[in-house]
Amino acid sequence: MTDETHDSTDEINTAAAKDETEEQVNAAKEKIEEQVIAAKEEIEEQVNAAKEEIEEQVNAAKGEIEEQKNAANEEVMPRPELQVGNREVITDFYVQKDITNQPVDYAFKIYVRLNAIKMTFRKVSFQHCVFDGCYFNNCVFDTCDFTGCRFIGCNLHQSSFPGCNFKYATFERCQIDDDILEREAPREENLKLRFARSLRMNFQQTGDAKAVNRAISQELDATSHYLKKSWSSSEKYYREKYPGWKKIPQLIKWIEFRALDMIWGNGENTLKLLRTIFFIHLLIAFFDTYNYHNPLDLKSYFDSFLASPGVFFGISIPKEYPTWFSSIIAATRLVGFAFLTAILVKRFGRR
Known part of the structure; x- marks a missing residue:
């Protein structure tokens, strides 16, 4: 009995x-x-405070940057009449269908790496646009306006x-066919002159010697007409x-050029x-015959002309x-050789 009591007490x-x-x-x-x-609440409070x-x-940095921009704009534009332009930059697009009758939407843009293959642009205005690294292969630009484009x-x-208008347009390092020189050059002599000069420099950059010669011919022709009209024309511009x-x-200037x-x-x-x-040889023959032979004998002129090359080249x-x-003969010979050397150097230097 006592043992059972102890067990119960231990269990309790x-x-x-x-x-x-x-x-x-x-x-x-x-x-x-x-x-x-x-601890979580304290950490959240610290995180929120840090945020x-x-x-x-x-916000302070943004405000400082805005202030610097405004200050820079004020420095760049000290006059209230000037304001920042809004020219749009269009980068890495391609033309997927023909574009027609767009006199406004495509003007005053900067096109970077714009691509088009076998597309037609008809009556589209690209006034004062910049085409940088663009690719137009087998495209037709019909009656488009490229005034002031680069x-x-x-x-x-x-x-x-x-039928395109290329007034004041310039070209740099462009691959373009040289038939544009005659077909699409502006009518005004001063603009035609600058158009041909820009293309000449462009063809020199791309190494197209044949196109360079063609552009120079157009440039010289336009220069001749421009100089003549500058003193003789009654047109309003001149x-x-x-x-x-x-x-x-x-x-x-015109007399010198001519x-x-x-x-x-x-x-x-x-x-x-x-x-x-050849004309100088004729002068030498005439001088020799008139002063030292019979001026009335045609054979004397012929003999003097045959001897003129030796006189001109200093052989005799x-x-x-x-x-x-x-x-005078010696000076003319030196100048003639200098001119001939210059022509050959320029011709071969373009190749």
Whole structure:
């Protein structure tokens, strides 16, 4: 009986100890949970505070940048009449269908790497646009307006431009057919001159020697007409630009240009230089016959002409020739050789 009583007491004590331990464990858990919640709340508060501080710094930096931009704009544009332009930049697009009758939407843009193959652009205005690295292959630009456009590193191979306006347009490092020189050049001589000059420099950059020669011919022809009209034309443009005595310097420039054109084609015509040398031979023959032979004998002229190459090239100089005449022949020979060398260097230097 006594043993049974002791066993019951031990079980009661053990159960009480377990209950007490569970209460302590639960209390510890609740305390830890409270600490974790408090730590989370504290961390969230710190994160929010850090976010707010970062946002304040970002806003302050943005405000400082805006102030710097405004200050820069004020420095760049000291006058209230000026404002920043809104030219749109269109990059890496391709044309998927023909474009027709667009007088406004495609003007005043910057086109970068715009591509089009076998497309037709009809009555589209590209006024004052910049084409940078664009590719137009086998395209047709019909009655389009390229006034003031700038073409940089574009490929316009086999594209045609019937009826297009290229006033004030410039080209740099572009692949373009040289038939545009005659078909689409502006009518005004001053604009035609600048158009041909721009294409000449473009063809030099791309190494197209044949097109360079063709562009130079167009440029010289336009220059001749422009200089002549600058002193002789009654058109309004020339009257306002060269009034009164200002026509005299233009007349002198035109005479100089025409003289050099007759002598050696302004450095572009070997045949004209040979023609000038032939004329000099005739002068030598006439001088020799008139002063030292019978001026009435045609055979004397012929014999003097046959002897003139030796005199011109310095192989044989008659002793009876005066010093001044021999000096003129020597100077003419040196100048002729210089002109011929210049023509050959320019011709072969373009290849």
